[in-house]
Amino acid sequence: MIELVKDQRGSPVRRIILALTIVLLSPAFARAEAPADGQRLILVTMDGTRWQEVFRGPDKALVAEPKFTDPDRQQTIEQAWGSGPAVMPFLHSLPAQGGVLYGNRDAGDCMRLTNPMWFSYPGYNEMLTGRPDPAITTNDKIWNRNVTFLEWLNHRPGFAGKVRVYATWDVFPYIINEQRSGVPVNAESPGARPTETRTMRLAQQALRSANGLRVLYVALGDTDTFGHEGNYAQYLASMNRDDDFIAELWRMAQADPAWRGRTTLIVTTDHGRGAKPGAYWKEHGSAAAWKLNSPDYTIADPEGFKGSDEIWLAAIGPGAHAAPVGSACFTQGQVAASALTALGEDWKAFDAGAAAPLPFFTGR
Numbered sequence: 001m002i003e004l005v006k007d008q009r010g011s012p013v014r015r016i017i018l019a020l021t022i023v024l025l026s027p028a029f030a031r032a033e034a035p036a037d038g039q040r041l042i043l044v045t046m047d048g049t050r051w052q053e054v055f056r057g058p059d060k061a062l063v064a065e066p067k068f069t070d071p072d073r074q075q076t077i078e079q080a081w082g083s084g085p086a087v088m089p090f091l092h093s094l095p096a097q098g099g100v101l102y103g104n105r106d107a108g109d110c111m112r113l114t115n116p117m118w119f120s121y122p123g124y125n126e127m128l129t130g131r132p133d134p135a136i137t138t139n140d141k142i143w144n145r146n147v148t149f150l151e152w153l154n155h156r157p158g159f160a161g162k163v164r165v166y167a168t169w170d171v172f173p174y175i176i177n178e179q180r181s182g183v184p185v186n187a188e189s190p191g192a193r194p195t196e197t198r199t200m201r202l203a204q205q206a207l208r209s210a211n212g213l214r215v216l217y218v219a220l221g222d223t224d225t226f227g228h229e230g231n232y233a234q235y236l237a238s239m240n241r242d243d244d245f246i247a248e249l250w251r252m253a254q255a256d257p258a259w260r261g262r263t264t265l266i267v268t269t270d271h272g273r274g275a276k277p278g279a280y281w282k283e284h285g286s287a288a289a290w291k292l293n294s295p296d297y298t299i300a301d302p303e304g305f306k307g308s309d310e311i312w313l314a315a316i317g318p319g320a321h322a323a324p325v326g327s328a329c330f331t332q333g334q335v336a337a338s339a340l341t342a343l344g345e346d347w348k349a350f351d352a353g354a355a356a357p358l359p360f361f362t363g364r
């Protein structure tokens, strides 16, 4: 902003004093550390986390069921997380801070997958590329033929070499197509559980180091793992741990001049879980997906794990604001354009056919 340019109006020193005076008197000074350029993004995903627990908190029937919740943990859950906001207090604090927490179907919100599979690889592909790919029908380690917005950014001026992914699940190098995209994807799992604490530590180190990073994607996976195991107490504990981690990441970003005031945080999930009572919460996937991938598996319900296409999203930062939503049902593919818009990038230059940004992301 202050340059030693000699002009007819005075000496360089006078010009500096003038420029400083203008800056200090300007109402924009309060935002001086958040220039329109240099925007940054933190994206966090929590694999297979249902909107039901995010908004309603623990399902009393699942807590009371010894098959899903160890009896000596039932009372602890009741006491600690008896109500929804208590499981994810940070996410629930976002609307009061000008941010967004969307996807509560009890309140009329609606966000869903458009891929017909309702499991991870098709979901992350839809989220990161802006559209579903009907050819992705497994979680196999196949190099993604599609370009994610992370890969696109990694070839943009100002972003090259400044995009990183830390993931708990070892399929992420393939989803991001690490070898083609050049986006470093750390997906080393120590094997021990909870596996994602290592992912969290590495992501925090990346944010802390002065490496010029502008886009940090942290893909957490324990919620899905414990869900499949039918361990409801640990599923809830993972959600709560993730919320703590996200809060700490956001606190760190606000304490760092490189991130403060120019960082938008987006939190979402790749898919939901079955919504019907009983054991449905453990699994996810459409009937078509199960038929394709597990022909031997008999699901009692021809609808598959209905409800696992229902998702949610949270966001805060200069690129995200509460906005009227009308009666639309938003889609997972809108995340890609939303993220690019928050970064001040033209999402149509990425893919004009991608789903448009969510109304919470209007650019700066």
Ligand SMILES: [Zn+2]
Pocket: 048, 119, 120, 224, 228, 284
């Ligand atoms: Zn899963």
